[in-house]
Structure formats: structure tokens, C-alpha cells
Amino acid sequence: MTRPGGRSARVRDAVHDAVVELLAAGEIDAAIPKIAERAGVNPTSIYRRWGSRDALLLDAAVTRLRSTSPIPDTGSLRGDLLGWADGVERAMRDRHGQILLRALVATLRPDEKPLEYLRARGDDLQATLDKAEARGEPVPSVDEVLDFVLAPFYLRVLFRRPVEPGTGTVLVDRLLTARRADPAPSAGRGG
């Protein structure tokens, strides 16, 4: 991306938009020529830039999901996690968010290493937990946060069960209550 502004960025955004719109419209297996037409772009541009439909879908999903649900800094672990979980909840209740998550999972290859983007989100979470620990709060591990909060959201979306409003709060409360009740059994941190 030596020319991030200008035409290059315009085409990229148009193509990403086209992908999301087509998926949202039920055109699940629209191929590259169809995406290009929707984006008002020449198919060759997509082939040259992304190489394959899956690579394009993955790029679109990661790019769009990256901007959702940052972790706030509220001064308390509970506040931070609630703020983050609310953001996740909003994304997971949103049709486009659901579609992007599904596209992300569907295009991940079983044998590759975890995505850089996912590792970064884990690091953010770890930083939040470190701050809380420095304040003297009792803190769960990143794995526990993922198990208690993120996993239930993802299960609901991927298996088409409803995400009720307030789910994020329930899940964060479960996490913090469980830690208070039983600080022992879980495994160490992790990527």
C-alpha cells in the first residue's frame, strides 16, 4: 500500500462494501466478477490485489471488525469489561457484524497460525488485566475472559441463536462472580 490515499483506498473500500452488501443480501457465493460489478470496479483489479475470493473476504472481515469494540479505560476492571462487552454485544446484534464474523470463521484455514489481528486483541485484553492487577484488583486470565464472554457471543451468532440485549452484562458478571467464588482451577494465559 504505497499509495494509501486516493484511488487505491477508494477501490478497496468500494470492494469491501460490495462484499458486505452481497453477503447481507444472501448472495453468499457471489464470485469475484459479481463483487466487482457491484463495486463498480474491474474484476482484474480484484484478482491482482487479493488473488482469491477467500482472501478478499478475510481481508474485508478483519478490516471491518478491527474497528469495533475497543476496550475503554474506566478505572475499574468491571467498567472496562462492561464497556468492551457492550461493544461486542452491539456488533453481534448487528446484521453486518454477524455476517462479518461468519465470513471470518468460514475463511480461516485450519492449519495456519492464528491471525495477527486476533493476537493483537488478546494483547489489548492482557494490558487491561495488567492495569487492573496493578491497582490491586483480583483479575481473571485472558483465557477466562474469552471463555466467559467472547465464546458465548460467538456461539450464539454462529449457530443462529438470538443475542438478547444485556447479554454482555450477564456474561461479565458471570466471569467476575466465578473468580470471586473460586479462584483456583483454570489454566495459564495464552495467545
Added chain:
Amino acid sequence: MTRPGGRSARVRDAVHDAVVELLAAGEIDAAIPKIAERAGVNPTSIYRRWGSRDALLLDAAVTRLRSTSPIPDTGSLRGDLLGWADGVERAMRDRHGQILLRALVATLRPDEKPLEYLRARGDDLQATLDKAEARGEPVPSVDEVLDFVLAPFYLRVLFRRPVEPGTGTVLVDRLLTARRADPAPSAGRGG
């Protein structure tokens, strides 16, 4: 399936095998002619029977996953859940199980109703919980079981994080401990 035994079943199994083998071999987007060749079957047979590659993958995944991890009847809720969770853990540590789960999620369409097969597994779980309740044990809801046990397994597999041995026990313990510590906040049952 008016003729479940004989050639029909043989072809079905051969095709399902071919799907799993190709996916396991990294041939993620092998199309129907390639699957047919691997199965020693004419492509037309697949087109006529399943209609599309996605329908075939979904059928293969559901058929193969249906036979894994039944819920035992041990006389205690904890025993039942541990037995079930061990089965899930075994499937999720298995390469083929991981591949089938990924295929299942990838081929689910966002707007259709939940799978009959998934509803049936939920009913099995509910029956187990009902038995425990009749014995006077404190019981979680189906949703809580899914959140605490199944969701973390699926998150690990779908996002390519390792499933450590003993994970099932840890997750079941979390579920039962949480119920003991805080019987209040969660939502009702559900499909």
C-alpha cells in the same frame, strides 16, 4: 432415501469420506468433480443428490457429528456432564472433528432456522437436566451449559487455539461451581 441399504448408502458414505479426506488434506475448495473422483463416483450422482457443494458439506458434517459424544446416564448430573464433555473434548481434539465443525459453521446460512440436529442435541441436554432436577439436584439451564462448556470448545477450534486435555472437566466444574456460588442472573431455557 427409499433404499437405505445397498449401493445408495455405499455411494453416500464414499462421498462423505471423500469430503473429509479432501478437507483434511488441505484441499479446502475442492469442487464437486474432484470430490467425485476421490470417491470413485460420477459427478452427476453428486449433483443430482445434493445439488450443491455446500449442501453436501453440511450433510457430511451433520451426519458425521451426529454420532459423536452422546450424553451418558450416570446417576448424577456431574457425571453425565463430565461424560458428555469428555466426548466433546475428544471430538474437538481430533483433526477430523475440527474440520467437520468448521465445515458446519462455514456452510450454515445466516437467515435460516437453526438446524434440526442442533435442536435435537439441545433436547437431549434438557432431558438430562430434567432427570437431575427430578432427583433434587440443583441444575443450570441449557443455555448455561452451552455458554460454559460448548462455547469455549468451539471458540478454541474455530479460532485455532489449542484444546488442552482436561478442558472438559475444567469447563464442567466452572459451570457447577458458578451455579453453586450464584444461582441468580441468567435467562430462561431456549431452543
Added chain:
DNA sequence: CTGCTAAAGCAAGGGGCTTTGCTTTAGAAT
């Protein structure tokens, strides 16, 4: 303003997926 170059557009060709009408086979029924 002029020149440079990365990226987008264009066009043509090959290849493989998918469809469809017909034939053949194998399992079930009588």
C-alpha cells in the same frame, strides 16, 4: 507544469464446473 509509476481497466483465451437427456445397473418386490 511535467514526468513517473503503481494501480486500474481492457480484451481474449483456456479450462473446468454445471446442466441435461439418455442409458445402464443394482437392489427390492412379487
Added chain:
DNA sequence: ATTCTAAAGCAAAGCCCCTTGCTTTAGCAG
């Protein structure tokens, strides 16, 4: 054993995806 039929196999044709070499454009640099 004979008959019947659902399902599998075969062959050919159309379609569309993908590739590739070349041309054009638009943004940045001097």
C-alpha cells in the same frame, strides 16, 4: 427367477470464472 424402478453412469454442450499481456489512468514527486 423375473420384473420393476430408483439411483448411478455417460456424454455433450453452455456458461462463466480465472488468467494474462497490454493499455490507460490517476496520484505523487520534482
